Amino acid sequence: MPKITFTQLSKDLKKGVLAPVYLFTGDDVYRKREVADKIKEIVNPDDFNFVKEDASSCNIGELISLAGTAPVFSAKRLIVLNNADKLKKAAAEALASYLENPLETTCLVIMHNDAKKAKKDKTLEDSCSEACVITAFDELKSNQLGPWIEEHLAVKGFKIEPEALILLQEIVGSDLVALNTEIEKLSLYLLDSEDKTVRQADILASVGLSKEENPFALSNAVLDCNRQEALKLAQKLLDGGEEPVSVLNKISACALKMLRIKRLSEAGLTGPALLQAAGLLPWESRLAAKAYIMPSSASLCRALDKIIETDMAFKSSSAGEPSIQIKGIILTLLSK
Structure with missing residues (x-):
């Protein structure tokens, strides 16, 4: 056998x-x-x-x-x-x-x-x-999904930009049935395109979102250490009805990823070695290159402590105004 x-x-x-x-x-x-x-x-x-x-x-x-x-x-x-x-x-x-x-x-x-x-x-x-x-047939791991998507798009004559590949996985997840459905939609949406390249804007349009509605814009702003953009996007999510805990979780995931990158960078790792040690995917190499502008490990740890406190307060309904709490965390996290 x-x-x-x-x-x-x-x-x-x-x-x-x-x-x-x-x-x-x-x-x-x-x-x-x-x-x-x-x-x-x-x-x-x-x-x-x-x-x-x-x-x-x-x-x-x-x-x-x-x-x-x-x-x-x-x-x-x-x-x-x-x-x-x-x-x-x-x-x-x-x-x-x-x-x-x-x-x-x-x-x-x-x-x-x-x-x-x-x-x-x-x-x-x-x-x-x-x-x-x-x-x-084990479910594909995160580092296997990208090649799977690229292969299935290539069969239809398309290629995809790295940033668009990240966005597609983040929006749809690892469900291959759902991913195949989105690939079908993208191939129809871009049927008349000249260069047959899938971009972030195409992903958003295909799933029915505008550029301004990108559900991962906040995460991108935090990871890029763009404090003003992060503050604006967090407020927009809250105004749009997203639960404070959900917004907090987005920020928390970024903080944890940044802490891994920063500690490895401070230990002397760079380039591909940092990418592998931090558990980043190949198309996230830009984050390894931005380690130098990220807050110090100490600042990130303080921000994570504040995130934990705020999360507990949200869940126990003892927190103050959510908008103020969220903005306070962003300011703490992205302090210079």
Whole structure:
């Protein structure tokens, strides 16, 4: 039962190499579906030789019987079974028996979508023969999302500026379904553009925001140590109805990031070494370069103490006027 990485799986599929059984584990359902679609393109089954079932509702006995039957006037049969984690014990054991000796003319794709359950119950995994392929689809980490977005935009003929890449991830998050939806929207929005480059303004327009409504403008202003802009944007968020705690959290996240950068800078790290040690992403290199204008570690620690006090006061309803409290923190944080 060879376990291979997603990268190796992709290489094999590009060569048209197919296994009789694929067991896909992990929580990233979106990429599993992408690969299942790729396998379908390779097999190219007709209606007689393609079945897609959900384990929560299908008759597993009939599915196993079909998997063990030669295809109809075709070289291969394709069966895709989703949510294998929903199988009852007896059904899982029956499927496990098939995995011990699968039919070569059938390509069975099994998607197990509960990573925690897969670690405890290895009924399917342990039954896979050497002919089966097992690949874990763990959710992409933050440093893997950028390349994924760039790759999917490139397929559509677009490239993206680093700042726009950051903004897209911050607005949408790590949900690949949501990211793919935004990529589709961007490709339509920029269909007639000449240089096929996605910029920050395009991201904001695509998700229905104006430049002035950029939800990360405050964070950018704080990280750039632009005190006047940060004060203005914080007030605008509060006036617009954003909860004081939410505004405070934005400032707090910036303060923590700045403290990491400043301490490493004071320890003598610069450039790529500082970037890696601070846990910054490649497109955040501008922050490492701005370490010299950031407040001292002592000032940042004082600001964080004040943030903690204010957060507790907000949550206990004992704080004073939110606007005054927030502005006080910004002034403390970005004091010269």
